[in-house]
Amino acid sequence: MSRTSKYHLPKGTSAEGPYDVLVTPESAGWGYSGLGVLTLEPGAAHTLSTGDREFLVLPLTGSCTVTTDGTAFELAGRTDVFASVTDFAYVPRGSEAVISSAHGGRFALPSARTERGGHSARYGRKEDVPVELRGAGACSRQVNNYCLPGTFEAERLLVCEVLTPGGNWSSYPPHKHDRARPGMESELEEIYYFEVAGDGMGYQRVYGTEDRPVDVLAEVRSGDTVLVPHGWHGPSIAAPGYDLYYLNVMAGPEPDRAWLICDDPAHAWVRATWDAQDVDDRLPFGETR
Numbered sequence: 001m002s003r004t005s006k007y008h009l010p011k012g013t014s015a016e017g018p019y020d021v022l023v024t025p026e027s028a029g030w031g032y033s034g035l036g037v038l039t040l041e042p043g044a045a046h047t048l049s050t051g052d053r054e055f056l057v058l059p060l061t062g063s064c065t066v067t068t069d070g071t072a073f074e075l076a077g078r079t080d081v082f083a084s085v086t087d088f089a090y091v092p093r094g095s096e097a098v099i100s101s102a103h104g105g106r107f108a109l110p111s112a113r114t115e116r117g118g119h120s121a122r123y124g125r126k127e128d129v130p131v132e133l134r135g136a137g138a139c140s141r142q143v144n145n146y147c148l149p150g151t152f153e154a155e156r157l158l159v160c161e162v163l164t165p166g167g168n169w170s171s172y173p174p175h176k177h178d179r180a181r182p183g184m185e186s187e188l189e190e191i192y193y194f195e196v197a198g199d200g201m202g203y204q205r206v207y208g209t210e211d212r213p214v215d216v217l218a219e220v221r222s223g224d225t226v227l228v229p230h231g232w233h234g235p236s237i238a239a240p241g242y243d244l245y246y247l248n249v250m251a252g253p254e255p256d257r258a259w260l261i262c263d264d265p266a267h268a269w270v271r272a273t274w275d276a277q278d279v280d281d282r283l284p285f286g287e288t289r
Contacts, residue, residue, distance in 0.1 A: 007206065007216050011223030018046055020106070021225055023191055025113055028227050032156060032251035033189040035225070036109035038099065040064065045100035050093050053111040054119070054157050056147055057089045057097070058247070060195070062105015068097035073123045077105060081195050081245045082163060084287040085131060085144050088124040090154065093117045108193065110147075112157035112251030124152055133279050134170075139270070140280035141170035149257055158188065158250040158259055164238040165282040166200075171234030173267040174205070177250075177260060178212070178230035186260040188252040190228040192236070194220045200242025206233045232264045243285070 016022040021037035059077030066073045066089040073089040132143040147159040164170040206216035208231035238244035
């Protein structure tokens with residue numbers, strides 16, 4: 001169920017060629033953020049031509065080798081998104097990379113269009129990925145900060161994962177980042193890609209400001225994608241009994257790479273309640289390293 005199918009892409013509806021999910025700036029109707037989800041059968045390979053975008057290769061399940069510019073990065077990956085953080089590879093604009101997997105797997109390819117190409121291809125160690133437990137009580141969640149300012153250098157690309165125990169809320173209080181306000185808010189387009197444990201479901205809300213309306217209330221399942229072009233987004237709700245995962249991909253036009261948000265004033269007070277609550281003892285998920 002979704003109020004606005006334009007921004008809710010159920011599993012399979014954005015598949016194209018070898019990709020289970022393919023969101024480009026053109027298909028999303030915006031300028032910068034993109035995402036591919038690639039499934040490789042055992043022994044298969046895929047050639048990624050980056051063009052005017054920078055990419056991460058981020059294993060969702062399984063392991064792979066990323067070969068680019070004569071260098072091979074061996075990604076050990078993970079058994080699933082709830083099991084652990086993962087190692088990853090960065091591939092810059094104007095490059096070609098071959099992604100191969102001896103045993104098969106599923107691989108997220110978050111991307112951002114960029115005019116610059118100042119970074120070289122490189123390997124991201126899972127040991128260096130900061131794992132943050134955010135919120136408290138029923139708003140407890142885990143954030144794996146792969147490619148953010150201060151955690152991994154890129155031109156425009158911002159990538160993190162959020163894991164929410166069943167029955168909890170994340171992306172809450174609702175917040176936005178759609179206007180350039182120095183020191184307060186940055187302009188970023190955002191993609192949410194979902195996985196749900198146990199063949200369950202979750203819910204995602206996106207709603208606009210008075211001058212920029214958008215209205216999404218989506219029941220999300222594994223393989224679904226939600227686009228956030230602007231406006232307040234949240235909560236992301238994990239139904240009781242079903243842990244919720246989503247991959248966040250963000251990029252925007254501002255020259256300084258930053259992730260600055262502002263809360264919906266109607267709900268910002270919720271943050272102050274966390275001081276009197278404990279973090280959910282189901283966190284962190286699996287092996288953080």
